[in-house]
Amino acid sequence: MLVLGVQESDGRYVMSVASNGTGLTTADAAALRALIAPWTAACLRQDWDSLLQMCTDDIIFMPPNAPAAQGGAVRQWLEGFPPISGMAWDIEHMEGAGDLAVLRGWVTMTLDVNGEQVRFQASDIVVSGAWAMVDAIITGTSTPRAGGVLTRTDNKALFVMRRAADGSWRIARYQFNRNVPAQRRP
Amino acid sequence: MQQKTVAGPLDAANAVVQTEIEARLARHAQALAQGDVEACLQLYTADAIVRPANMEPVRGHEALREFFSRWFGAMRIHNAKYTTDELEVAGDSAYQIGRYEGEVHANGQAGAFSDRGSFSIVWKRQPDGGWKYHRGIFNSSLPPDPATSSKGRTE
Numbered sequence: 001m002l003v004l005g006v007q008e009s010d011g012r013y014v015m016s017v018a019s020n021g022t023g024l025t026t027a028d029a030a031a032l033r034a035l036i037a038p039w040t041a042a043c044l045r046q047d048w049d050s051l052l053q054m055c056t057d058d059i060i061f062m063p064p065n066a067p068a069a070q071g072g073a074v075r076q077w078l079e080g081f082p083p084i085s086g087m088a089w090d091i092e093h094m095e096g097a098g099d100l101a102v103l104r105g106w107v108t109m110t111l112d113v114n115g116e117q118v119r120f121q122a123s124d125i126v127v128s129g130a131w132a133m134v135d136a137i138i139t140g141t142s143t144p145r146a147g148g149v150l151t152r153t154d155n156k157a158l159f160v161m162r163r164a165a166d167g168s169w170r171i172a173r174y175q176f177n178r179n180v181p182a183q184r185r186p
Numbered sequence: 187m188q189q190k191t192v193a194g195p196l197d198a199a200n201a202v203v204q205t206e207i208e209a210r211l212a213r214h215a216q217a218l219a220q221g222d223v224e225a226c227l228q229l230y231t232a233d234a235i236v237r238p239a240n241m242e243p244v245r246g247h248e249a250l251r252e253f254f255s256r257w258f259g260a261m262r263i264h265n266a267k268y269t270t271d272e273l274e275v276a277g278d279s280a281y282q283i284g285r286y287e288g289e290v291h292a293n294g295q296a297g298a299f300s301d302r303g304s305f306s307i308v309w310k311r312q313p314d315g316g317w318k319y320h321r322g323i324f325n326s327s328l329p330p331d332p333a334t335s336s337k338g339r340t341e
Contacts, residue, residue, distance in 0.1 A: 062325060177323065
């Protein structure tokens with residue numbers, strides 16, 4: 001049985017009660033939160049070695065309108081991703097019951113290619129034993145730059161995270177798609 | 187992708203869950219072909235969230251009822267088939283990664299086109315012991331329609 005509480009502290013929600021059994025413990029929650037900083041740093045540096053070290057070896061990315069990418073193909077996909085000039089994450093809310101826990105948070109990203117301002121909102125994290133599901137919303141507004149291409153990013157995603165042998169949490173499965181129809185360009 | 191194999195006594199438990207959820211998906215496939223909205227809703231928890239591509243997430247039964255009503259107003263899916271690539275059960279939750287395929291028949295139009303793609307589903311065990319679709323996302327693996335594609339877009 002997992003019992004978690006959430007309390008507001010200095011305008012931020014923090015988990016206040018630990019698990020008394022299986023599921024998300026305070027240590028698990030801290031470990032999941034601890035992924036944010038190195039993930040962000042790796043994205044900003046385009047350091048895909050470090051980023052992939054935060055993923056399971058059999059990581060699968062499932063983008064829309066393309067075959068799923070697994071293992072080495074994920075690196076190719078990452079190498080094709082636009083440079084990220086700005087990125088920040090935070091966790092807004094965490095709660096749990098039984099062997100489930102739910103977390104909401106956000107991340108902002110600025111992509112160099114299109115000058116987009118992207119807001120990421122993770123609406124759920126379901127943690128169950130050795131894996132966790134992160135149900136995320138990614139929204140964005142276009143910020144065109146001279147010569148830039150207008151795009152709007154408004155995505156959603158689902159992550160499955162797995163506890164590795166060393167106890168760390170790693171992203172194992174990642175599927176995402178758009179919230180709005182693709183727009184034709186002029 | 188290879189189907190995940192879990193060694194030990196979990197095998198039997200996982201097999202039971204897999205049999206049930208695949209049966210539920212098979213019934214869902216029938217409902218998609220028949221345009222049966224209420225039968226479709228039987229797949230989902232009351233607060234399920236489904237994340238189809240190119241539209242906002244669909245949250246809960248009322249929104250799903252509208253979603254399927256609009257869908258069936260436009261098309262039917264025939265011969266839908268769901269294949270499990272991975273299934274892992276932990277407590278009252280399970281995640282499933284898989285592939286789908288089917289024939290899309292637009293209402294009032296002759297012929298059909300095939301679609302195939304991938305899906306991720308989180309299942310939740312219900313008080314009666316059965317399993318229902320709780321969270322999920324699916325994508326076509328085929329290139330977008332050229333009329334609506336957006337070259338150079340980012341995700």
